[in-house]
Amino acid sequence: MFQQVDFSALELPAPARKLQHEVREFLRAEIAAQAFQPHLGHTEFNAGFTRRVAARGWIGMTWPKRYGGQERSYLERFVVTEEMLAVAAPCAAHWFGDRQTGPSLLRYGTEEQKQRFLPAIARGEYSFALGMSEPNSGSDLASVKTRAERVPNGWRVTGQKVWTSWAHKAHAFFVLCRTAPAAGDRHEGLSQLIVELDAPGVTIRPIRFLDGRHTFNEVFLDNVFVPDAGVVGAIGQGWKQVTSELALERSGPERYMTTFPLFTELMRRLGSAPDARALEMAGKLTARLWSLRRMSLAIAMTLDPGPDGADGAPKATVDLATEAALVKDMGTFFEREIIDAARLLFEVEPTPDATDTFERYLAETIVCSPVSTIRGGTTQVLRSVIARKLLGPLK
Amino acid sequence: MNDTSEVRAMLIESATRLFADHVDARLLDAAKRDSWSPELWRIVEAAQLPLVSIAEEAGGAGGSLSDLAAVLLIAGRYAAPIPLAETAIAGWMLASCRLPVESGPLAFGPVHGENVTARQHGAQWSLSGSMRRVPWARIAQRLVVLVSGPAGALVACVDPQQCKVSPGRNLALEPRDDVVLDGVIVAGHLVAPADPGVCHAALRLRGALARSLLMAGALERALELAVRYSTERTQFGRKIGQFQAIQQELARFAGEVAAAVAAALSAAGALERGEDPLLAVASAKIRTAQAAHEGALIAHQVHGAIGVTDEYALHHSTLRLWAWREEFGNETAWAAELGRALAAAGADRLWPLLTKD
Numbered sequence A: 001m002f003q004q005v006d007f008s009a010l011e012l013p014a015p016a017r018k019l020q021h022e023v024r025e026f027l028r029a030e031i032a033a034q035a036f037q038p039h040l041g042h043t044e045f046n047a048g049f050t051r052r053v054a055a056r057g058w059i060g061m062t063w064p065k066r067y068g069g070q071e072r073s074y075l076e077r078f079v080v081t082e083e084m085l086a087v088a089a090p091c092a093a094h095w096f097g098d099r100q101t102g103p104s105l106l107r108y109g110t111e112e113q114k115q116r117f118l119p120a121i122a123r124g125e126y127s128f129a130l131g132m133s134e135p136n137s138g139s140d141l142a143s144v145k146t147r148a149e150r151v152p153n154g155w156r157v158t159g160q161k162v163w164t165s166w167a168h169k170a171h172a173f174f175v176l177c178r179t180a181p182a183a184g185d186r187h188e189g190l191s192q193l194i195v196e197l198d199a200p201g202v203t204i205r206p207i208r209f210l211d212g213r214h215t216f217n218e219v220f221l222d223n224v225f226v227p228d229a230g231v232v233g234a235i236g237q238g239w240k241q242v243t244s245e246l247a248l249e250r251s252g253p254e255r256y257m258t259t260f261p262l263f264t265e266l267m268r269r270l271g272s273a274p275d276a277r278a279l280e281m282a283g284k285l286t287a288r289l290w291s292l293r294r295m296s297l298a299i300a301m302t303l304d305p306g307p308d309g310a311d312g313a314p315k316a317t318v319d320l321a322t323e324a325a326l327v328k329d330m331g332t333f334f335e336r337e338i339i340d341a342a343r344l345l346f347e348v349e350p351t352p353d354a355t356d357t358f359e360r361y362l363a364e365t366i367v368c369s370p371v372s373t374i375r376g377g378t379t380q381v382l383r384s385v386i387a388r389k390l391l392g393p394l395k
Numbered sequence B: 001m002n003d004t005s006e007v008r009a010m011l012i013e014s015a016t017r018l019f020a021d022h023v024d025a026r027l028l029d030a031a032k033r034d035s036w037s038p039e040l041w042r043i044v045e046a047a048q049l050p051l052v053s054i055a056e057e058a059g060g061a062g063g064s065l066s067d068l069a070a071v072l073l074i075a076g077r078y079a080a081p082i083p084l085a086e087t088a089i090a091g092w093m094l095a096s097c098r099l100p101v102e103s104g105p106l107a108f109g110p111v112h113g114e115n116v117t118a119r120q121h122g123a124q125w126s127l128s129g130s131m132r133r134v135p136w137a138r139i140a141q142r143l144v145v146l147v148s149g150p151a152g153a154l155v156a157c158v159d160p161q162q163c164k165v166s167p168g169r170n171l172a173l174e175p176r177d178d179v180v181l182d183g184v185i186v187a188g189h190l191v192a193p194a195d196p197g198v199c200h201a202a203l204r205l206r207g208a209l210a211r212s213l214l215m216a217g218a219l220e221r222a223l224e225l226a227v228r229y230s231t232e233r234t235q236f237g238r239k240i241g242q243f244q245a246i247q248q249e250l251a252r253f254a255g256e257v258a259a260a261v262a263a264a265l266s267a268a269g270a271l272e273r274g275e276d277p278l279l280a281v282a283s284a285k286i287r288t289a290q291a292a293h294e295g296a297l298i299a300h301q302v303h304g305a306i307g308v309t310d311e312y313a314l315h316h317s318t319l320r321l322w323a324w325r326e327e328f329g330n331e332t333a334w335a336a337e338l339g340r341a342l343a344a345a346g347a348d349r350l351w352p353l354l355t356k357d
Helices: A014-032 A047-055 A074-086 A092-108 A111-122 A238-249 A260-270 A276-303 A321-345 A357-368 A379-391 B003-022 B025-034 B038-046 B065-077 B084-096 B200-232 B244-272 B277-308 B314-324 B331-345 B347-354
Strands: A128-131 A147-151 A154-161 A172-178 A190-196 A202-208 A214-227 B106-109 B117-121 B124-135 B142-149 B152-158 B164-166 B176-187 B191-193
Touching: A014 A047, A014 A074, A047 A092, A074 A260, A074 A276, A092 A111, A092 A128, A092 A172, A092 A238, A147 A172, A154 A172, A154 A190, A172 A238, A190 A214, A190 A238, A260 A276, A260 A321, A260 A357, A260 B331, A260 B347, A276 A321, A276 B244, A276 B277, A276 B331, A276 B347, A321 A357, A321 A379, A321 B244, A379 B200, A379 B244, B003 B038, B003 B065, B025 B038, B065 B084, B065 B200, B065 B244, B084 B106, B084 B142, B084 B152, B084 B200, B106 B124, B124 B142, B124 B152, B152 B176, B200 B244, B200 B277, B200 B314, B244 B277, B277 B314, B277 B331, B331 B347
Parallel strands: A128 A172, B106 B142, B117 B142
Antiparallel strands: A147 A154, A154 A214, A172 A190, A202 A214, B117 B124, B124 B176, B142 B152, B152 B191, B164 B176
C-alpha cells in the first residue's frame, strides 16, 4: 500500500496555504454574520451560501476557465473542502455538481453540455442531485432497473430512484439506467442521462430520515423524455463513467471530517484542565485524525498535481483506488469514535431540542451515525475490494 | 521525481536488497541465542546505514532524517536484530554536540529520563547514576549518555565496560539492560556541552519515532505473511482467503498497516521540516501502537495454530510489535501528553494546529 507515495514531503504548497487562510477568513465572517447555522449529520442546502462561495471562485475551481473554472489544483480544492467541513458549512447546493456531475461532464460531456452546465454550477446557480440507488439496487449498482428506450431525438426513461439527496431542491439529476438489456456482461448496457427534475413525468416524494428530516427523496420517472443532448458520454458506457467517479472521490476529507466540529466543541467543553481520561481520549482522536489526514492528503497530492486538462481527462497515472478505499473505511469509523468519546466523557442525555452547540451536535451526529459507512460503498463491499487487491485471484 | 526522491528510491532499493539477502531464519534464530547479530551488523555498517542521516563531515552518509526513516522501516520489516535506531540516535547526539562519532554499534541513554550526574576532575569527568532498560547496552561499543553537569547538560561518550550492565530483555529477546555508572571516568575530549536540541524530551521523541518506523515495517511483514498464508492454506476444500470472514479481517489489517506507515513516515518528514514535533511524533507512536495491537492479533488469527510456534516466522514480527509499542511511551502516555497540549491551546486552536503542516 502507498508504495508510490512520498510521505516525507507532504507539505501544502504556498498557494494552497494562502487559500486556506482566505477560506478560513471567509467562513469566520459568514459565521460572525450568522449567515448560516452549522448542523452536523445532514449537509444543509443553502442557495445563498453556495452563491457566495461561488463568487469567491471555489466551486468547480479545478475546471478550465472557459467553463467557469479557476484552473486550480485538486490539492487546493482539498483545502477548500476540509475548511468547509471543519465548520460544517452548508454545501449541499453545490456539493454534487462540484464533486461529481461537474467533473463527469468535463470528462464525458459534449461541448454543448459543458457550456450549458459547468459555468452555471460554478456560479452556484445550478444544483445537481445523483440518481444511482434504487429500491432493489444498493451496493449492487449494476442491477439498476430504471430503463430508457430509444425514441426519435432522445430517450424515454421509466423507473424509480431512492435516497436521492436534495432532489426536491436541485434542478436536475444524473440517472444511471439501462439502455440495453443485461445480457452477458451486466456492466454493459448502462448509461447516464441528465434528467431535469421539473420535466413532465418526474414525481418527487420525500423519504423522511429516521429523525424526521427531509433530505432524501424517492424520484419516480414515468416515461420522461430526455433529448439526445441529455446523454452523458457514450450510450452503454455508464458503468465505466460512474465507477471512475467513485475511485476519485473516495478518500477526500468528507470521509473522516463530518463529525469534526463535535470534536472542537468537545475540546471547548473540556476546558483547559481536563482529567486524565479526557486528555487520553483527546490525544488518541487527534492521532487518528492526523494520520487519516496524512493519507488523504498524500492521495490528493499524488493523484493530482494540477488543474484539469482541457478535456477533463485525469492526469494521474498512479492507481491509488485501494488506498482510497482504506481511507474511506477507516475514516468513517473514526467519525464515530468522536461521537463515542463525546458521549462517554460527559453525561448528556441527547435530545433533538438541545440548544447548547455541543449537545446539539452530539444529538445530530448520533442519529446520522449509521450513514457514513453505507453511502459511497459500504464497509463490507470496500473490504472485499481491498481483500481482492491484496490476495489476487484465488482458485 | 526530484533528486532527493531518486536518491531515496535507490537507498530503499539497496537497503531492501541488503536485508533480504542476509536476514533469514538461521540469522534470526542465532540472534535469539546471542541477543543480536554481529554478522548482520558488519554488513549494515559497511553499507553506512546506521549513520545514514549524519552529516558527511561528522563521519556519516550525509542523508536526511527521512532517509533514515526509510531505512528503519525496512529494518523493522526484516526484524533486523541490530541496534540500528539506537546507533543513529546516539550518532546524532554525538554529532550535534560536536563530539567524534564513534563506530558502532552504539547505545544511548537514559531512555526513561533518569538523572546521571557528571563531576569534573581536572581534564576528566566522573559520571554517576543509573539508567533502566537501556536498549542494546551490553553489546554496544560506546554508550552515549545525556548527563547533568555543574553548568548544564552534557553529552558523554562512555565505555560500557566501565559500567555495571545487568542484562534484561524485551519480549522479542532484544537486550534492554540496566546500567549503573558508579564514578565512571571519562576523558575530557569525550564530553561536551549538550546542544539545546539534545535533551531528555528529544531523546524520547526520537526514540518514539524510531519505534514507530520499526513497527510500521514489522506490520508490513506480518500483513505480507498473513496474506500469503491465506492464499496457501486450504480448509473446507477452499483457500482460506476465499472466505469473506478472512477477507474482511485482512482488509482491516491492511488499513492498520497503511495508517501506521503513513503516520510514521509523515512524522519523520514533519520533524525534518521543524514542524510541531509533539503532534507528529505522538500521533505516529499512538497510531502505530494501535495498529500493532490490531495487526498482530489479526495476523495470528489468520494463521491459526501455525503462527504461534517459534518455527514459523510470524513471531519475529509480532513479538517485536508487542515490545516496541511500550518503548519510549505507549499510547496512553503520548495521548495524555498530546491531549494536554491541545487543551492548553484551546478548542479554537485545534483545527489550525492540526493543519499546520
